[in-house]
Amino acid sequence: MKILYNARVYTLDAICPIASAIAIERERVVAIGETEALLAKFDQAEKQDIGGKIILPGLTDAHLHLQNYALSLQKIDCETNTLDECLRRVEERVHKAQPGEWILGHGWNQNNWSSPLPGMMGGTGGGNWPTAADLDKIAPNNPVYLTAKSLHAGWANSAALKLAGITSSSPDPVNGQLQRDGKGNLTGILLETAMLLAEKIIPEPSVEAVANAIEQAQPLLWRMGITGVHDFDRRTCFMALQQLHAEGKLKLRITKSIPIEHLEHAVELGLRTGFGDDWLRIGSVKAFMDGALGPHTAAMFQPYENEPENRGILNMDAEELFESGRQAVEAGLSMAVHAIGDRANHEVLEAYEQLRRIERDRNLPPLRHRIEHVQILHPDDAGRLADLGVIASMQPVHATSDMYMADQFWGKRAEHSYAWSTQLRNGAQLVFGSDAPVESPNPFLGLHAAVTRQRADGSPGSEGWYPEQRLSMQQAIEGFILGPAYAAGMETRLGKLASGYLADLIVLNQDPFVIPPSDLLEMEASATMLGGKWAWQG
Numbered sequence: 001m002k003i004l005y006n007a008r009v010y011t012l013d014a015i016c017p018i019a020s021a022i023a024i025e026r027e028r029v030v031a032i033g034e035t036e037a038l039l040a041k042f043d044q045a046e047k048q049d050i051g052g053k054i055i056l057p058g059l060t061d062a063h064l065h066l067q068n069y070a071l072s073l074q075k076i077d078c079e080t081n082t083l084d085e086c087l088r089r090v091e092e093r094v095h096k097a098q099p100g101e102w103i104l105g106h107g108w109n110q111n112n113w114s115s116p117l118p119g120m121m122g123g124t125g126g127g128n129w130p131t132a133a134d135l136d137k138i139a140p141n142n143p144v145y146l147t148a149k150s151l152h153a154g155w156a157n158s159a160a161l162k163l164a165g166i167t168s169s170s171p172d173p174v175n176g177q178l179q180r181d182g183k184g185n186l187t188g189i190l191l192e193t194a195m196l197l198a199e200k201i202i203p204e205p206s207v208e209a210v211a212n213a214i215e216q217a218q219p220l221l222w223r224m225g226i227t228g229v230h231d232f233d234r235r236t237c238f239m240a241l242q243q244l245h246a247e248g249k250l251k252l253r254i255t256k257s258i259p260i261e262h263l264e265h266a267v268e269l270g271l272r273t274g275f276g277d278d279w280l281r282i283g284s285v286k287a288f289m290d291g292a293l294g295p296h297t298a299a300m301f302q303p304y305e306n307e308p309e310n311r312g313i314l315n316m317d318a319e320e321l322f323e324s325g326r327q328a329v330e331a332g333l334s335m336a337v338h339a340i341g342d343r344a345n346h347e348v349l350e351a352y353e354q355l356r357r358i359e360r361d362r363n364l365p366p367l368r369h370r371i372e373h374v375q376i377l378h379p380d381d382a383g384r385l386a387d388l389g390v391i392a393s394m395q396p397v398h399a400t401s402d403m404y405m406a407d408q409f410w411g412k413r414a415e416h417s418y419a420w421s422t423q424l425r426n427g428a429q430l431v432f433g434s435d436a437p438v439e440s441p442n443p444f445l446g447l448h449a450a451v452t453r454q455r456a457d458g459s460p461g462s463e464g465w466y467p468e469q470r471l472s473m474q475q476a477i478e479g480f481i482l483g484p485a486y487a488a489g490m491e492t493r494l495g496k497l498a499s500g501y502l503a504d505l506i507v508l509n510q511d512p513f514v515i516p517p518s519d520l521l522e523m524e525a526s527a528t529m530l531g532g533k534w535a536w537q538g
Helices: 035-041 066-072 083-096 132-138 158-164 195-199 207-223 235-246 260-269 318-330 342-361 384-388 396-416 420-426 443-452 473-480 482-487 517-522
Strands: 002-005 008-010 021-025 028-033 046-049 054-057 059-064 103-108 144-148 153-156 176-180 186-192 226-231 253-259 280-288 335-339 370-373 391-394 430-432 505-508 527-530 533-537
Touching: 002 035, 021 035, 028 035, 059 430, 059 473, 059 482, 066 103, 066 207, 066 226, 066 235, 083 103, 083 132, 083 144, 132 153, 132 158, 132 186, 144 158, 144 195, 153 158, 153 195, 158 186, 158 195, 176 195, 186 195, 207 226, 207 235, 207 533, 226 482, 226 527, 235 253, 235 280, 253 260, 260 280, 260 318, 280 318, 318 335, 318 342, 335 342, 342 370, 342 384, 384 420, 391 420, 391 482, 396 443, 420 430, 420 473, 430 443, 430 473, 430 482, 443 473, 443 517, 473 482
Parallel strands: 002 046, 008 054, 059 226, 103 144, 226 253, 253 280, 280 335, 335 370, 370 391, 391 430
Antiparallel strands: 002 021, 021 028, 054 505, 144 153, 153 186, 176 186, 505 527, 527 533
16 A cells, blocks of 8 residues: 655545545555545555645546557658748658658648738638649659648658559549649649548558557656547557557556447447456447548538638438447447537437437437537537537647637637537536647647637737637546546546545646646646556656
């Protein structure tokens, strides 16, 4: 047994919200209280003086692509302010590569490559798309493929397109687009499912390579205060996580989604949401209803500003989603559906309303269905997540990253976007994450975005972007701790520091409830504990 004492402990437990000491035996908390009382009660325990620092339950990123994030640490960082800088980084990697070797990168966003719009501090002007020709000049002998920050667009050079067999006569795939210029020639930009045409020929990393990448990424996440992840990558990632778990190297609590294309296999095997243990368990079936804001593929009721023919890409309607959802529900699998645009969210809610009816009529337990992102809702749909008991899985950093794009492409509709406070007021369960590698997985950046609605430079002003949607620090922290525990079905043993709960916690040098919000941008854990053992100590 050990006792951590002389701390300020925020337990997130209403019975004892603040304490100064925690008693831990093996992997669980056995007592919480004041230092003097616990030291007297457990006088034979190992004692560790925390020196007056802050202790919080461990933070969970409830929407992260773990394989993509881990592998992105090995790719070119294409998140730059200019096209020229992105190309410079690609050229630097090309010089180190062998002829014919794939050059991979991630993070570009053409909307951030042009001058700010008038009156928009730090804003975007809607930059031009890059082209294959841009890459051909610096990489004539290597295939190049760079994924956009949103992960909903790819940028390929001519060598990559040739290897993929993509030509100007290639048809657009269902729910995707091969971008073409005014003469019908390929530009090198692949949108949505068109990305798969290139990605299927890129050498797949082995399970061992993915496992190694995840193992190397774990310490970075611990340092950020992350003790758990809801992962939305695919089969290879699941196999890598199982390998790490079997070897005793998995040191994050993982809730693992199932891609909807594997639903029938999951049903045949009898998998159910919640199957597994406290380290690795089955989550929801993941489906995609639409695209994303950056590439203008999020499905909208009304066209994008200044694009009268573009309402985004709707992958399926409510009836199609319901048919898959019914199969999942009858097998005991909850649903998690990616929806960005207001039309996409509406269709998901229509399907969920039918699924709730199925659950009631057949006496099935109501599952914890989710919508991933919920970036913009039609005002008529604002209260429906709460009414249907649907979890709002949102990413605060998307709001501050996307706010100028939202203003530019959605116009006045942006008032109804990234509306965390609206969802809380209506009674929905909020669950927060980062969507890494789309954004940094650092939850303190998410907390800053949630409480300020500002970027790191203070833009767009002291009140933040649509400030009525700001959250209190308590509400924001609960989104990274209590919400994810509930969504994973682990709220009876995770998300609080209370007797019987898993001893997952972080130590902070500063108190997030007291410091100026801008200090959150530099915050990291000075120590991180999982299951009663220190995983990280700075």
